Amino acid sequence: MKLFNALFHSSVGKKYVMGMTGLALFGFVIGHMLGNLQIFLGPDKINAYGAFLKSMPKLLWAARISLLACVFLHIASAISLVRDNRRARPVAYQVRQARSTTFASRTMIWSGLIVLSFIIYHLFDFTISPDYKGVDSEGRHDIFAMVVLGFSNPFSAAFYILANTLLAIHLSHGMQSLFQSLGWSVGRFRQAFHNLALLVGWSVFIGNVSIPVAVLLGFGKEAV
Ligand code: HEM
Incomplete structure (x- = not known):
């Protein structure tokens, strides 16, 4: 019970929950x-x-x-931290300090919510009720055909690319925050950790987006 209170009733605890669940989702x-x-x-x-x-x-x-629990705890701690911040500063700043916050940090909640809506769409698209339920010659679910046919629809492919762009922004900033909370991103290491977070976030983007882009360019069409 003490641990529960420490985790969910203090800003440090909530940040910890957000960081750890974020790491698991990552x-x-x-x-x-x-x-x-x-x-x-x-x-x-x-x-x-x-x-x-x-x-x-x-x-x-x-x-x-476990993933679902992480998603729930990640969102709940994020909302609670935003509320804590608003309570601590009920009157908005007259002048926003544009230099102290980045586009990514100001839009974390929005990029997170759009990624969440993408995940729900994606679950219906490929897992819960895929349009294509065919099997291959071995009787296995033909995931190859399902993905190629799915991304042959340019609107669907475009939504995946957009969602993965937001995911990259969200991941990069989330990782920068985590490095800061852990006290690693300080002094001369600050820039190195900043770059590492950007590199990781955008590498995930390249890996994920390479699939819809390849399909749009003709990959896999001959096999389905
Ligand atoms: C363009 C990139 C992606 C492709 C090609 C892709 C492909 C797939 C496929 C084929 C499945 C179904 C697997 C099966 O039924 O056997 C799946 C499930 C899933 N995907 Fe993705 N995915 C992509 C990006 C993402 C991203 C960015 C996320 C989360 C941020 C995500 C989250 C999930 C989840 C939660 C499931 C359900 C897993 C399960 O039920 O076991 N996917 N994906």
């Missing part, structure tokens, strides 16, 4: 991206990967429930 995003990039190795690899994940239903559901 781990998922990296794993998911690496898994998805197997699409470039051909239908057999990505379909086998999907079948492998589904062959461990207990583990899969444990991971899904």
Whole structure:
């Protein structure tokens, strides 16, 4: 109970919850991206990967429930911290100090909410009710065909690209905040950690966006 109070009733505790859940979600995003990039190795690899994940239903559901809990705690602590900040300063600043806040930091809540709406769309698109439910010659869900057909729709591909742009902004800034909270991003290391956060966020962008862009350029069309 003491731990619960320390975590959820103090700003430091809430920041800790936000940072740790953010880190877990980031781990998922990296794993998911690496898994998805197997699409470039051909239908057999990505379909086998999907079948492998589904062959461990207990583990899969444990991971899904943990992810959902992380999403919930991440959002709840973010909203609560925004409220704490407003309570601490009920009257808005007359002049915004443009230099002390960046575009990313001012829009964290919005980039986060749009990424969340993307995840809900994405779940319906590829997991809950995909338009394409076909199987390959081995009887496995044909994820390759589903993804290629999905991204052949330029509107859907454009939404993925937009959502991944916001995700990159959100991840880069989130990571910078985490480095600051951990006390690493200080003095002469400040710029290095800033650059590292940007590099990681935008590497995820390149990895994820390479798939819809490749499909729009014709990748995989001959196989579906
Ligand atoms: C363009 C990049 C992406 C591609 C190609 C992609 C592809 C997929 C596919 C094929 C599935 C279904 C897997 C299956 O049913 O076996 C899936 C599920 C999922 N994706 Fe993505 N994804 C992308 C980006 C993202 C991003 C950026 C996020 C989160 C920020 C995300 C979150 C999820 C989640 C939560 C699931 C459900 C996992 C589960 O139910 O086990 N995806 N994705």
